[in-house]
Amino acid sequence: MSDPNTPANPAGQSPSGGSGTASSTAPNSTPLPSQEQMTARTAADAASLLEQTEQALKGVENSLHGPTPAPFKLEELVGEGGPPEKISMDLLHDVDLDLKIELGRANMHLDEILKLRKGSVVALEKLAGDPVDVYVNGRLVARGEVLVLNDNFCVRVAELVGSDSPLE
Numbered sequence: 001m002s003d004p005n006t007p008a009n010p011a012g013q014s015p016s017g018g019s020g021t022a023s024s025t026a027p028n029s030t031p032l033p034s035q036e037q038m039t040a041r042t043a044a045d046a047a048s049l050l051e052q053t054e055q056a057l058k059g060v061e062n063s064l065h066g067p068t069p070a071p072f073k074l075e076e077l078v079g080e081g082g083p084p085e086k087i088s089m090d091l092l093h094d095v096d097l098d099l100k101i102e103l104g105r106a107n108m109h110l111d112e113i114l115k116l117r118k119g120s121v122v123a124l125e126k127l128a129g130d131p132v133d134v135y136v137n138g139r140l141v142a143r144g145e146v147l148v149l150n151d152n153f154c155v156r157v158a159e160l161v162g163s164d165s166p167l168e
Contacts (some may be wrong), residue, residue, distance in 0.1 A: 005093025011107055097137055097138070098135075098137050099134070100135040103126070103132050103146070104130075105124060105126075106122050108122070129145075131144060131145055132144055134157065141161055142157045142158075142159065142161060143157075143158055143161065144158045145158055
């Protein structure tokens with residue numbers, strides 16, 4: 001007969017759910033690795049990662065220091081016949097330039113300007129015989145002296161601005 005303090009086990013199974021034989025380990029479990037095995041596995045993983053990193057760095061270095069590009073070569077900008085012996089000034093005939101000759105300057109108040117009439121004399125800051133300034137497109141390019149030739153005013157260029165020697 002069965003003992004009332006012991007639960008009934010159908011088909012003779014053990015309390016652990018097995019087939020009647022007792023086991024010291026739980027079903028479907030694997031033993032834990034030892035400290036030495038874990039250290040060996042970590043060292044192997046680190047070595048593998050180091051090797052992969054070195055290969056990646058070599059790949060980057062090869063792409064940076066790959067084949068050198070061919071030098072860029074510009075083509076000649078002249079026509080088929082080669083460069084002309086002498087460039088003609090005809091190229092500049094249609095270029096408009098604004099040329100101004102500054103004889104001198106004066107500072108005047110508005111009331112002085114309103115008093116100007118035909119025959120009034122305006123005193124300039126430059127003296128007679130001082131060189132005049134020659135401006136091309138608003139830029140000072142030369143200085144010269146005023147002449148009268150065939151009843152026309154002219155300017156003889158005496159020096160180019162930026163040039164050390166006078167024009168001869």
